Amino acid sequence: xxxxxxxxxxxxKIGFRLRELYAGYGYSRYRMSKFEEYxxxxxxxxxxxxxxxxxxxxxxxxxxxxxxxxxLSIVKNGKDTPGEVRRLYYHEHVYRVTGAADGFRxxxxxxxxxxxxxxxxxxxxxxxxxxxxxxxxxxxxxxEVSHLGILEAFVDMLAPNPRARERILECAGEKNxxxxxxxxxxxxxxxxxxxxxxxxxxxxxxxxxxxxAVRQLAADFGCGSAAAELSRALTVFTGTEAxxxxxxxxxxxxxxxxxxxIICRGFISGIPDCVLSGGQYxxxxxTMGRRDRAIGFAVFLxxxxxxxxxxxxxx
Amino acid sequence: MLNIALPxxxxxxxxxxxxxxxxxxxxxxxxxxxxxxxxxxAAQVRYFWVKxxxxxxxxxxxxxxxxxxxxxxxxxxxPDVYELLDLNIGKCRMAVAAPEGFEDRPDRxxxxxxxxxxxxxxxxxxxxxxxxxxxLNGSIEIAPILGLSDVIVDIVETGTTLRxxxxxxxxxxxxxxxxxxANKSGFKFKTxxxxxxxxxxxxxxxxx
Numbered sequence: 116x117x118x119x120x121x122x123x124x125x126x127x128k129i130g131f132r133l134r135e136l137y138a139g140y141g142y143s144r145y146r147m148s149k150f151e152e153y154x155x156x157x158x159x160x161x162x163x164x165x166x167x168x169x170x171x172x173x174x175x176x177x178x179x180x181x182x183x184x185x186x187l188s189i190v191k192n193g194k195d196t197p198g199e200v201r202r203l204y205y206h207e208h209v210y211r212v213t214g215a216a217d218g219f220r221x222x223x224x225x226x227x228x229x230x231x232x233x234x235x236x237x238x239x240x241x242x243x244x245x246x247x248x249x250x251x252x253x254x255x256x257x258x259e260v261s262h263l264g265i266l267e268a269f270v271d272m273l274a275p276n277p278r279a280r281e282r283i284l285e286c287a288g289e290k291n292x293x294x295x296x297x298x299x300x301x302x303x304x305x306x307x308x309x310x311x312x313x314x315x316x317x318x319x320x321x322x323x324x325x326x327x328a329v330r331q332l333a334a335d336f337g338c339g340s341a342a343a344e345l346s347r348a349l350t351v352f353t354g355t356e357a358x359x360x361x362x363x364x365x366x367x368x369x370x371x372x373x374x375x376x377i378i379c380r381g382f383i384s385g386i387p388d389c390v391l392s393g394g395q396y397x398x399x400x401x402t403m404g405r406r407d408r409a410i411g412f413a414v415f416l417x418x419x420x421x422x423x424x425x426x427x428x429x430x
Numbered sequence: 431m432l433n434i435a436l437p438x439x440x441x442x443x444x445x446x447x448x449x450x451x452x453x454x455x456x457x458x459x460x461x462x463x464x465x466x467x468x469x470x471x472a473a474q475v476r477y478f479w480v481k482x483x484x485x486x487x488x489x490x491x492x493x494x495x496x497x498x499x500x501x502x503x504x505x506x507x508x509p510d511v512y513e514l515l516d517l518n519i520g521k522c523r524m525a526v527a528a529p530e531g532f533e534d535r536p537d538r539x540x541x542x543x544x545x546x547x548x549x550x551x552x553x554x555x556x557x558x559x560x561x562x563x564x565x566l567n568g569s570i571e572i573a574p575i576l577g578l579s580d581v582i583v584d585i586v587e588t589g590t591t592l593r594x595x596x597x598x599x600x601x602x603x604x605x606x607x608x609x610x611x612a613n614k615s616g617f618k619f620k621t622x623x624x625x626x627x628x629x630x631x632x633x634x635x636x637x638x
Binding site: 255257259286289290291293294319362366382383384385386387388389 | 490491492511512513514515516612613615616618621
């Protein structure tokens with residue numbers, strides 16, 4: 116049975132096409148209950164997109180939560196698979212606080228998680244799928260890619276105290292170079308100490324235009340292996356149509372308590388919010404007692420409501 | 431087309447002058463009219479005047495690609511935007527002020543009147559001080575005079591209003607100035623224009 120596209124709204128169309136895409140790459144569907152024990156989220160609050168979680172007490176007296184996230188559940192319910200790779204995708208509703216009004220909203224996301232004995236090939240495959248996911252949503256898109264290992268190395272080189280480190284990372288995420296210089300002066304660092312970090316943050320562009328400079332800069336400051344890892348992952352785009360839509364940008368940050376290595380974010384022209392977000396989260400896996408490596412991303416379908424013109428949604 | 435949100439008022443006019451010198455001219459902006467949106471097709475730029483405290487919302491929500499907002503607004507509302515440049519204009523400071531001769535008693539909860547609840551809370555939380563925030567929308571200075579609060583947290587420019595009301599600054603929280611901000615998504619698709627604007631403003635600032 117085929118379903119006529121006309122009975123679906125933009126989010127539904129994109130959601131189903133993404134599922135089709137992921138299934139085509141060998142990803143299996145992961146389904147989860149709307150509810151999960153609150154304890155899971157309270158122990159990993161920092162991983163969540165927003166602070167609030169809707170909770171209730173179930174008939175057995177357990178404190179439950181309407182799920183604010185899918186990744187935590189997948190990690191919790193999975194098990195290490197030495198020598199193997201596990202590929203899962205999901206299409207779920209999550210419940211989060213959004214915006215300044217602090218109200219809860221139901222949000223729909225489709226995403227995938229690749230866990231296990233991951234090598235360069237799997238990382239490249241996930242980046243390729245992120246790029247293809249954006250292309251399915253709209254032609255005019257950008258996939259921003261970064262490597263947290265490189266950013267961290269440049270921040271830690273300044274040896275700031277934990278509070279200053281947090282503030283510098285915040286400024287990095289805002290492309291706030293004057294803010295970084297201000298924090299360095301307040302912390303008593305020598306004039307110009309932050310120059311390498313400022314240079315890193317101003318290196319932005321396609322892999323072809325930027326990676327030679329990134330590799331050189333990273334090698335000069337002791338994180339050449341992270342730059343090499345990023346280069347290897349990006350070769351999946353070399354010579355492809357997608358190459359021109361990849362942007363290296365080290366202002367892309369993530370929660371360093373959970374994310375490590377390569378991260379990515381997706382943007383679509385005309386939509387003000389990030390519509391795709393993900394990366395490697397080996398650190399979260401360790402925190403949850405897992406030895407496997409992991410990488411994944413989520414596509415947020417709600418902002419795509421704005422893509423009302425059918426021609427923008429590619430078949 | 432680069433969409434720019436300007437803060438209404440004298441600061442906005444000064445900002446427009448900087449943008450025009452940076453090559454993003456749109457003479458109609460300064461015409462005395464009730465229009466709020468101005469476009470210069472040739473320069474590929476569209477300006478609009480908005481309430482200063484709303485600039486960050488227009489930029490965060492993508493109605494504007496770039497805008498100019500005070501650091502006070504950015505600290506208070508934490509919009510998810512890029513902060514590309516300190517324009518070094520509209521300089522003032524966020525400060526704690528109290529009646530002349532005020533003596534803080536650490537054994538009591540400090541009552542703080544302010545428009546900037548988050549900034550005040552962050553400042554005192556970092557010190558482990560228990561405070562009671564009284565959120566007001568204006569005329570903050572009269573709160574301690576009428577016994578509504580012990581101190582106020584507010585923007586201080588020259589200090590004249592404080593002095594006239596027998597208040598004095600007892601601590602500076604953070605220096606404030608106008609910042610060039612950009613929408614994160616808009617930046618990805620209009621990188622060249624936004625970087626050209628930022629670069630020109632930076633050079634202009636160095637010359638001044």
